[in-house]
Amino acid sequence: MHDEWMRQIDLELDGELSLPERAALARHLAGCRHCAEARVNHLEMRVAFARSAGDPHARTVPRPRLRGRTLAFWMAVSLAAGGAAGWLAHQRWGGPGPASLEASRATLVVQ
Structure with missing residues (x-):
């Protein structure tokens, strides 16, 4: 059992664990003194x-695998995809129309 966690610790220190895997490891380390001491070692x-x-500037804290540019790239992609989906939906089904938004909602409910 500890062998699998030791492998996970090595992967974490190499920066190769995903966020859910790191969270599971952190939960395990909180309750297992043996593995926590092994990680420190x-x-x-x-x-x-x-x-x-x-x-001389070696760090004891492993750097996260996700870089700032990667995060910014995927945020831009998701915003562009959301904008494109909104634009396509507006082209397909149109907006609320010339009346107020509340009137268009009432029209949809009645129809």
């Missing part, structure tokens, strides 16, 4: 290796 070992390899 892995972090300390990686920092020691990095510093011995000449990186």
Whole structure:
């Protein structure tokens, strides 16, 4: 059982776990002292290796895999897709019409 969690810890430190997998690992680490200590040991070992390899600014906190540009790109794509869907829906079914929005709602209910 701990072997699978150890593999998950290594993947997390490499930045290869998805957000749900990281959340599951965090829940497990909150309740399992053995795995939590193993994670700390892995972090300390990686920092020691990095510093011995000449990186004096080695960090103990793994960087998230999702970069700012990636997030901005997907936000722009989702906004463009939403705008295109709204425009297509307006072309297909039209807007509320010349009357007020409440009147058009009443017309839809009556019909």
